[in-house]
Amino acid sequence: MNTVFLLAPRRPAVMLAALALLAALLPAPVQAHRINIFAWLEGDSVMVECGFNRSSPVRSGLITVFDDANGKELLQGHTDDKGHFSFPVPPAARAGHGLRIQIAAGEGHRNEWIMDASEFSGADAPAASPMEKAEGAGSARDTAAPSAPAQTQAGRPATADDVRAIVNAALDAKLGPIRRDLAAQVNAGPGLRDIIGGIGWILGLAGMGLYFRGRRG
Amino acid sequence: MHIAEGILSPVVLGAGAALAAAGTAIGLRKLDYDRLMTVGILSAAFFVGSLIHVPVGFSSAHLILNGLVGVLLGWAAFPAILTALLLQAVLFQFGGFTVLGVNAFTMGFSSVLAWYCYRGIIGIWPGPTGIRAAAFCGGALGVALAAALTALALAFTSEGFQTAAQLLLWAHLPVMLAEGLITMFTVVFIQRVRPEMFQAARA
Numbered sequence: 001m002n003t004v005f006l007l008a009p010r011r012p013a014v015m016l017a018a019l020a021l022l023a024a025l026l027p028a029p030v031q032a033h034r035i036n037i038f039a040w041l042e043g044d045s046v047m048v049e050c051g052f053n054r055s056s057p058v059r060s061g062l063i064t065v066f067d068d069a070n071g072k073e074l075l076q077g078h079t080d081d082k083g084h085f086s087f088p089v090p091p092a093a094r095a096g097h098g099l100r101i102q103i104a105a106g107e108g109h110r111n112e113w114i115m116d117a118s119e120f121s122g123a124d125a126p127a128a129s130p131m132e133k134a135e136g137a138g139s140a141r142d143t144a145a146p147s148a149p150a151q152t153q154a155g156r157p158a159t160a161d162d163v164r165a166i167v168n169a170a171l172d173a174k175l176g177p178i179r180r181d182l183a184a185q186v187n188a189g190p191g192l193r194d195i196i197g198g199i200g201w202i203l204g205l206a207g208m209g210l211y212f213r214g215r216r217g
Numbered sequence: 218m219h220i221a222e223g224i225l226s227p228v229v230l231g232a233g234a235a236l237a238a239a240g241t242a243i244g245l246r247k248l249d250y251d252r253l254m255t256v257g258i259l260s261a262a263f264f265v266g267s268l269i270h271v272p273v274g275f276s277s278a279h280l281i282l283n284g285l286v287g288v289l290l291g292w293a294a295f296p297a298i299l300t301a302l303l304l305q306a307v308l309f310q311f312g313g314f315t316v317l318g319v320n321a322f323t324m325g326f327s328s329v330l331a332w333y334c335y336r337g338i339i340g341i342w343p344g345p346t347g348i349r350a351a352a353f354c355g356g357a358l359g360v361a362l363a364a365a366l367t368a369l370a371l372a373f374t375s376e377g378f379q380t381a382a383q384l385l386l387w388a389h390l391p392v393m394l395a396e397g398l399i400t401m402f403t404v405v406f407i408q409r410v411r412p413e414m415f416q417a418a419r420a
Contacts, residue, residue, distance in 0.1 A: 198265075203261065206253050
């Protein structure tokens, strides 16, 4: 069995070992030189986070928000020292249009994030038919939790809007960590698999070139 | 120094693609096919090099290694860099498909110029010290020229040539130093271990 390995040419083995070593050393300093952007809805404002990677935020990068439906520019602003930017949900988004949020940091860096119109359906907006919603909410409350009737400070039963605000606040608090995780995932640099795959592609292409050259010559 | 998609105008994109195609054609014509594996390995080095970051105060600049690729490959640097950039665009989302031509030309042409500079210095200053100086200059000049060419490509955007060139050159000063040293040590090492690699680089 071992003779197979002994017979194999020595130089490729050395080369592979060197590449493996290189790849093993790499993950520590791996950072994408791509600009990352991540946006989410929090209450009635849109939060944007931009970074070159997790540890280096984009400072005073230019954020431009477009209406995704008709390409109209809605607003502009700069990120703060932590790479954050937030703006109130624009009327266009309430009207059922998506948003295209673009970050430009100079030197040819640019990226964008699209927020679909459906993301804004939960935003605090005047409901189309408050009466119907209130009725629905009321009956749901009656059946689900008859022993704990939700009361506002004024003593009257909570309206649908109150319930929606409470639920939204609770969801924002609970979903915060998940959003941060998601942002970190979006902002993560290329993985080891991509790196090794790319090296494999390059060596494979060179090998194919040699093969066809050898058959012709 | 990867320019992202959606920044450059179609004219600049088209010009970059045409120039990159011409450079790649010359590179493939001049390529000695016995050295194809060397080209592949250097292409892989360029591919990985952009993941290694040099801390630069406020910004983040990564190694480019185009000077090294140029010094060792000459015109064959073009196909090597084009391949590596294509894979970076596919796997890392650095740059992009439409800007591939512009990026390949800025990196590839600066490599070729670095190679001419390296050859020129060796011509007037033979000997081990001259080779060292030439390799350092080739490595550092490759980065500087890449910055200048990238700024030239950005000259037609709102950023303007001067701002872009200043930003890029300042951000890449440490990278120039690092790459000059890397190229110097690599060239000295290869010349000691496998001198035949340089004989083949004449074309």
